[in-house]
Amino acid sequence: xxxxxxxxxxxxxxxxxxxxxxxxxxxxxxxxxxxxxxxxxxxxxxxxxxxxxxxxxxxxxxxxxxxxxxxxxxxxxxxxxxxxxxxxxxxxxxxxxxxxxxxxxxxxxxxxxxxxxxxxxxxxxxxxxxxxxxxxxxxxxxxxxxxxxxxxxxxxxxxxxxxxxxxxxxxxxxxxxxxxxxxxxxxxxxxxxxxxxxxxxxxxxxxxxxxxxxxxxxxxxxxxxxxxxxxxxxxxxxxxxxxxxxxxxxxxxxxxxxxxxxxxxxxxxxxxxxxxxxxxxxxxxxxxxxxxxxxxxxxxxxxxxxxxxxxxxxxxxxxxxxxxxxxxxxxxxxxxxxxxxxxxxxxxxxxxxxxxxxxxxxxxxxxxxxxxxxxx
Amino acid sequence: xxxxxxxxxxxxxxxxxxxxxxxxxxxxxxxxxxxxxxxxxxxxxxxxxxxxxxxxxxxxxxxxxxxxxxxxxxxxxxxxxxxxxxxxxxxxxxxxxxxxxxxxxxxxxxxxxxxxxxxxxxxxxxxxxxxxx
Numbered sequence: 001x002x003x004x005x006x007x008x009x010x011x012x013x014x015x016x017x018x019x020x021x022x023x024x025x026x027x028x029x030x031x032x033x034x035x036x037x038x039x040x041x042x043x044x045x046x047x048x049x050x051x052x053x054x055x056x057x058x059x060x061x062x063x064x065x066x067x068x069x070x071x072x073x074x075x076x077x078x079x080x081x082x083x084x085x086x087x088x089x090x091x092x093x094x095x096x097x098x099x100x101x102x103x104x105x106x107x108x109x110x111x112x113x114x115x116x117x118x119x120x121x122x123x124x125x126x127x128x129x130x131x132x133x134x135x136x137x138x139x140x141x142x143x144x145x146x147x148x149x150x151x152x153x154x155x156x157x158x159x160x161x162x163x164x165x166x167x168x169x170x171x172x173x174x175x176x177x178x179x180x181x182x183x184x185x186x187x188x189x190x191x192x193x194x195x196x197x198x199x200x201x202x203x204x205x206x207x208x209x210x211x212x213x214x215x216x217x218x219x220x221x222x223x224x225x226x227x228x229x230x231x232x233x234x235x236x237x238x239x240x241x242x243x244x245x246x247x248x249x250x251x252x253x254x255x256x257x258x259x260x261x262x263x264x265x266x267x268x269x270x271x272x273x274x275x276x277x278x279x280x281x282x283x284x285x286x287x288x289x290x291x292x293x294x295x296x297x298x299x300x301x302x303x304x305x306x307x308x309x310x311x312x313x314x315x316x317x318x319x320x321x322x323x324x325x326x327x328x329x330x331x332x333x334x335x336x337x338x339x340x341x342x343x344x345x346x347x348x349x350x351x352x353x354x355x356x357x358x359x360x361x362x363x364x365x366x367x368x369x370x371x372x373x374x375x376x
Numbered sequence: 377x378x379x380x381x382x383x384x385x386x387x388x389x390x391x392x393x394x395x396x397x398x399x400x401x402x403x404x405x406x407x408x409x410x411x412x413x414x415x416x417x418x419x420x421x422x423x424x425x426x427x428x429x430x431x432x433x434x435x436x437x438x439x440x441x442x443x444x445x446x447x448x449x450x451x452x453x454x455x456x457x458x459x460x461x462x463x464x465x466x467x468x469x470x471x472x473x474x475x476x477x478x479x480x481x482x483x484x485x486x487x488x489x490x491x492x493x494x495x496x497x498x499x500x501x502x503x504x505x506x507x508x509x
Contacts, residue, residue, distance in 0.1 A: 266488050306489075309390055324393050327417055328402060331468060332391055335405050338469035339478050341486070341496055345384045352391045361395035362485045365388050374385070 017053070023128045026058040026147075058126065060103045060147055064091045076105055080119065080145060084108045087197050090182045092148070094174060098167050102148035104179070108200050109143065123149040136168055138176045140208040140215070148175075176208075180218040187222035195232050198224050206285045210292055220296070228261055228268050228278045238279075239297075245275050246314055254314045255302045257281040257290070267306040270359075271313065278305050287375050307368040311355060320354040336362075389485070401477055409471050413464070420460045427453045476503060 009015050017033060024031050032050035059067065059075040072089050086105035094100045104120070120137065122129045126149060134142060136153060152167045183205065187194045194201075205223050209216040224232040233241060239253065246254045256271055257279040258264040268278050281290060290302045303313055311320075322329070333350045340348040348364075391398050406413075430450050434442050472478050483500040486492040492500060 263490055320394075322393060324402075328406070329393075330464075331405050331409070331413075332393070332398065332402050334465055334468035335401065335472040335475070335478055336389065336391060336482065338465065338472045339482055340389065341482075343491070346491070347384050347386050348389050349386065350389045350391065352393050354394055355390075355392040357394050357396065359392050359395065360485075361392050361397045362481045363390050363392075364485050364489045364491075365390060366385065367388070370386055373383075 020053050024054050025128065026056075026123065026126045027054050028056055028126045030054065030056055058147070060091070060101045060149055061126070064093070067091075072103065072105075075103065076145070079121070079147070080107075083145070086145065087200055088182065088186065089146070090178055092175070092178060098150065098152040098170060100148065100150040100152070100171055100174065102146060102150075104141075104144045104146035104148070104175070106201065106204060107143075107145045109203055119145045121147050122153065123147060124153065125149070125151050129153075136172060138172055138208070138212055138215070140204060140211050141175060141179060143204055143207065144179075173214075176212065176215060177218075179208075180215060184218065184222055194222070195224070198226070198232060202283060203285065206283065206289050210285060210288055216292075216296070226280050228258055228272075228280045235293075235297075238277075242277055246277070248314050249316055251299060253297070253300045255279060255293075255300060256305050256313060257302055258305045259286075264304075264306045266360075266363075267310070270310040271305050274310055276310075276314070287372070303368055304371050306365055307371060308365050309353065309355060309359070309363060311359075322352065322354045324352065389482075397477065397481065401475065401481075404475065405468070405471055409467060412467055416460055416464055416467070420457065420464075423453050423457050423460070427457070476507060479503065480507070 003011060010019075013034075020031065020033055030052050031054045033053045034051050035046035036049045036051045037044045038047050059071060072091075073085060076083070076086050076089070084107070086107055089103055089105045092100055092102040092104065102123075107119075119131065120133045120142065121131050122133050122136065133148065136148070137144070150171065153171065154165055154168075183194075183201070202224070205219050209219050209223060220235055222234065224234060225238050226232050238255075242255070243253060246256070248254055256276055258268055259282055261268065261280060261282075271278050281287075283289075294300060294302055305313065307313070324332075329352045332352050337348075337350045340350065393399070393402075427450065430446060430453070434446065480500075480503060483492055483496065483503075486496070487500065
């Protein structure tokens, strides 16, 4: 074998070891790379034992019944040494109509910016193929971590080829279904745990519902909504909760939400005083989720709690009539308009409305339309 | 979407006409401006009535059937109404400048919406302390 001068780095032990570690970590045949070393007299010396660098029976090839939680966590730490503990995992094992094994983990996503995709490693009979699984798993599941091993995925991993491959489509559908079933079973069997982990899980579930119609149909039974007091409800439960109080005069159900509990505190308090419930929608995907839910739910409208006065958020019967004359109203608007501050990129329009004596004397609102346009 | 991002934020400031504080601002403004405001308001009412009458008269006519004198009168009225409007605004602004309650109410609601900062916030604090004395 000939090695050119500028490729001498490939002879370095560390470099060879890194390459072996990436491509041969789980080969079914033991790979020896030199001898095991030990410290003797202040330096490293070879021992008689071979240095086996791979694990010939990685976790996903073993039976789930033989494995404990600790084994899954250890395997996860081996794969992603710097990550936090995973939330849940799914052991995949199919023989028909295609072969697929693997373990997928739901990682803890620390912040939304940290949406690191494509951490799943693809193997073919324990031979490393790629860590780009776009097209093989549904888009929203590229947020997951773990390993997929299938001899039925063509090794020619050009994307256009993958997307048109029938097996790949089946595999993608299967994985999506498996994930959904797993979430559903956790929700059913241990709702408390599911609720505790909801904040970490919601990014997967909401992303999934937004991108996959089929996933929405399953996930809408266990996806949760959180109100400003921190209570969690399924879509069905929440609907039942608010139907009595939050139906307007045209029969539309009005979901009130806040983006920021502190900034909109006054409005939330006013709504709560009217026995309304306010949802907290502060996630990165929540703006898109609101539009999705408005399309999916019948006769339903989402309104931000500070988009109008509490009486007008949910219009129930005819509004209070104003008792002021036009000239009086002009005086009030004139007086207040003249004292409104001049701020860059902000315009204020003063209006007079008839409200209760105990309501705030003055408040600032921004229409739902403006709010949504700004958030797009 | 940059069109929407660049657009100015539009806010509605809603005054609760049934709240005692707003009622007080209104009655004080009315009583102290009444003398100057009354002639302006009645002149405005007359002008507006005349304008409505002129518009009613020309409703079924074509543009070239309207006599020039009527057109001139209408544009004259429009100008007068605009002037009255700005006079009225100036008068109310002058009054509002001296009413601490108005500024205080506005500042409180701006504060509640995180829009009161810098000099305005400082002025608000000073005024609040002043009012407590």
